[in-house]
Amino acid sequence: MPTTRTRTIAPADRAVALQAQRNLKMARSAHAYVRGNTKQFYEWLQAQAPDSLPAGPAIWICGDCHLGNLGPIGNVHGSVEIQIRDLDQTVIGNPAHDLIRLGLSLAMAARGSDLPGVTTAVMLEQLMEGYCAGLAGESGEPDAPLPAPVHLVMKDALRRSWKHLARDRFDAVVPSVPIGKRFWKLTSDERAAIARLFEKKSVSRLATLIGSRDDDAPVAVLDAAYWMKGCSSLGLQRYAVVLGVGQPDSDDLQYCLIDIKEAVPAAAPAYARPRMPDDHAMRVVEGARHLSPHLGDRMLAAELLGRPVFLRELLPQDLKLEIEQLTRAEATEVAAFLGGIVGKAHARQMDAVTAKAWGSELRKGRSKTLDAPGWLWSSIVDLVASHEAGYLHHCRRYALREAA
Structure with a gap:
């Protein structure tokens, strides 16, 4: 097995x-x-x-x-x-x-x-x-x-920076995802779907929300992998995507790590007839905006391979x-x-x-x-x-x- x-x-x-x-x-x-x-x-x-x-x-x-x-x-x-x-x-x-x-x-x-x-x-x-x-x-x-x-x-x-984040997640500071115990190879369909997702301006903009980045900076997918992460969430579709923000080979180029996670129906009991979005990814983002503005304001609901997903950049400060x-x-x-x-x-x-x-x-x-x-x-x-x-x-x- x-x-x-x-x-x-x-x-x-x-x-x-x-x-x-x-x-x-x-x-x-x-x-x-x-x-x-x-x-x-x-x-x-x-x-x-x-x-x-x-x-x-x-x-x-x-x-x-x-x-x-x-x-x-x-x-x-x-x-x-x-x-x-x-x-x-x-x-x-x-x-x-x-x-x-x-x-x-x-x-x-x-x-x-x-x-x-x-x-x-x-x-x-x-x-x-x-x-x-x-x-x-x-x-x-x-x-x-x-x-x-x-x-x-x-x-x-x-005190943390991108180097700390990369070492924690990848055991290295290079802007690539190491395939192994935690990160697994994507199928060709998954890789193509992720590339198409970040071709959308509404999605790539997620990487330019940070105040230190130019709103018009080019965004490119550098690497991606399936992510074995979490405990209660294990079994859901989850992906790690490394983006380059800025002109390639320039001194201003920045890297960011995007976490893409499948949204499924909540098991937590809700009040009857609540005014919640029917789309589960939108529900997660809406709840985050109310409960944790620091996080919710930099999240996005989308669809990947026919499933609702929500995206967020993992900042070095997120612990x-x-x-x-x-x-x-x-x-x-x-x-x-x-x-x-x-x-x-x-x-x-x-x-x-x-x-x-x-x-x-x-x-x-x-x-x-x-x-x-x-x-x-x-x-x-x-x-x-x-x-x-x-x-x-x-x-x-x-x-x-x-x-x-």
């Missing part, structure tokens, strides 16, 4: 190789399992009684709001902020779902850091405090220090929060900070009256011993138990087979 260790993967074998890689990535840790198994989370949501969770205002939500889906994001003018960075599952739905998903991710990160259960309780309290502050536009002072794990990622983001170990103090600081980020993303879609009413609703149901509302605490406890069991079964099924 083909595996991702082979140097080349035939198009007919991609699905098998991708599924094998996804299963192994999810077996690395309980937190990785949570990140990769969005289906289990949505099934749990669907099984809840209609009145067990608060019904928030109908806004765009991430739908898959875990730790790895937040991080530094650059905008077209060079500014960098921590925002939501993955919007494949974005829908117009209940903002409480983002809080539960992030709370589960934080709880599993705490367990992976061998922190006591009381720390998880405090994290959820701080998550809610941060969210409500972000909702009210009060989350932190502009010059307030970032939590240490977030500060390290942001510091790295601010995910990779938090493997947390101290007790860091855990609570990170929870409050990220709660504030999600609160701000939700609040920018609400007027002041709606945001205030939603904040008041979230503050209901708090006990004398727990500031986090009971529905959030009980949801996380149920989900942690479910995912711990699911993770062990997953490891027995896939990791043991690989080790044999």
